[in-house]
Amino acid sequence: MPEGDCTEPRGRPGDTVTEAEVEALVHGICFKNGPPTSTGVELEWLVHDRRSPHLPLSSARVETARAALRTKPLHSVVTVEPGGQLELSSLPAASLMECVSGVTADLAVVHDTLAPLGLTLTGLGADPWRAPTRVLREPRYEAMECWFDRTGRAGRRMMCSTASVQVCLDAGYEEPGPLGYARRWRLAHLLGPVLVAAFANSPFQEGRSTGWRSTRQAVWAGIDPGRSGAPALDQEPRAAWARHALDAPVMCVRTADGDGAPWLVPEGLSFRSWVRGGQPRPPTRADLDYHLTTLFPPVRPRGHLELRMIDAQSGTDGWVVPLAVTCALFDDAEATETAYRTVKPLAERAGPTPAPHSPLWLDAARHGLADPELREAAAVCFAAALDALPRLGAAPEVVAAVAAYADRYVARGRCPADDLLDAGPLEGPPVNGAPAPGKEIRR
Structure with a gap:
């Protein structure tokens, strides 16, 4: 949801900042308090050639698609990710x-635009065919790739080969209670493993089974915790996030616009150390804003809460179910209380390690709803969501879709990844939710 984004410019971006100013800025702008009235979603899609999904797409072909979409009257903001994934970011909705x-x-416009170009959107959490290949040649991604390559291949896979359904919700009231920001922040992290398990949809990578229902989540867990980890949950959220952001490693120091020089990629430099030391140059407010965009925890406060742990879903409307379930569990007070009581005991199993690196998060990614505790929690949460959706004005077809998903997967301890594993290695992308040619996915 662009409105309320904690990375939007404020003040004069060239002004240098002190440590106290940085902490106050992060503390004050990343949780916008008030009644939860807005809903948003960011849909990432893998983009494949319709006839040869195993082949990488060229930079020129991706740019042609992006240029074509720029001419269309879309309400969502359309961007391209480093590996050519397409992202639609909705405006805040009432x-x-x-x-x-x-x-x-x-999405209908996007599909109609891509079809004549021989391209299709694929709703899977991780690319099952292609090795990670970056197609965008921009300073941000050059620096990001350099930073990630220091610690292995997970960073490149995250950048170029993963896709998700990211649900965006208001932070909540200042006051305590089911709809208060502190409770919603904690609920997002406790509910996260249930959402990972229920919607796991990425069991393959480069043509082989990985042993994970959500390979996407496994990839994110392989990234440095300072970049992808969550702050401690036993602290006040705003203060905890401010400390986390200051102590997180700086990914890059941008050079002057237009000078053509590559961005600096420091090693072992936190934003707090940068502020204190002032090298390689004193950081500015704009540097702080940019630094916040390079942190990728499973729940990111951007004025609103951005839940980033759900795999992309197959079919043109598969994303509606995780959006509806998550909204119901956060925006209906009765469902929120039920969900919180249900997932709170799971915190003991998670242990002190923050998400997404804790044992519970890893079990969710590996086993999906085959894990009995996660299956039981998902069943209660889906039932609460189904009760709440009519109160939130959900259309009958949305309620029916959630009910069908609960019957097909949750009640059976399964997730979409299990369908894919039953069918065997994919030979082509699911087009509009259909099985790949030559393969019949057992339902």
Whole structure:
């Protein structure tokens, strides 16, 4: 949701900042308090050639698609990720159905635009065929790749080969209670493993089974915790996030616009150390804003809460179910209380390690709803969501889709990845949710 984004410019971006100013800025702008009235979603899609999904796409072909989409009257913001993934970011919507209707209309336009170019959107959490290949040649991604390559291949895979459904919700009230920001922050982290397990949809990588229901989540867990980890949950959220952001490693120091010089990629430099030492140059407010965009925890406060742990879903409307379930569990007070009581005991199993590196998060990614505790929690949460959705004004077809998903997967301790594993290695992308040619996915 662009409105309320904690990375939007404020003040004069060239002004240098002190440590106290940085902490106050992060503390004050990343949790916008008030009644939870807005809903948003960011849909990432893998993009494949319709006839030869195993082949990488050229930079020129991706740019042609991006240029074609720029000419279309879309309500969502369309961007391209480093590996050519397409992302649609909705505007803040006043209701779940307003969000669903707007994004559904935009997706129809995107599909119609890509089809003549021989391209299709694939809703999977990780690319099952292609090795990670970066197609965008921009300073940000050059620096990001350099930074990630110091610690292995997970960073490149994250950048170029993963896709998700990211649900965006208001932070919540200042006051305590089910809809208060502190409770919603904690609920997002406790509910995260249940959402990972219920919607795991990425069991393959480069043509082979990985042993994970959500390979995407396994990839994210392989990234440095300072970049992808969450702050401690036993602290006040705003203060904890401010400390986390200051102590997180600096990915890059940008050079002057237009001078052509590569961005600096420091090693072992936290933003707090940068502020204190002032080298290689004193950081500015704009540097702080940019630094916040390079942190990728499973729940990111950007004025609103951005839940980033759900795999992309197959089919043109598969994303509606995780959006609807998550909104219901956060925006209906009764469902929120039920969900919180259900997932709170799971915190003991997670242990002190923050998400997404804790044992519980890893079990969710590896086993999906085959894990009995996660299956039981998912069943209660889906039932609470189904009760709440009519109160939130959800259309009958959305309620029916959630109910069908609960019957097909949750009640059976399964997730979409299990369908894919039953069918064997994919030979082509699921087009509009259909099985790949030559393969029949057992339902």
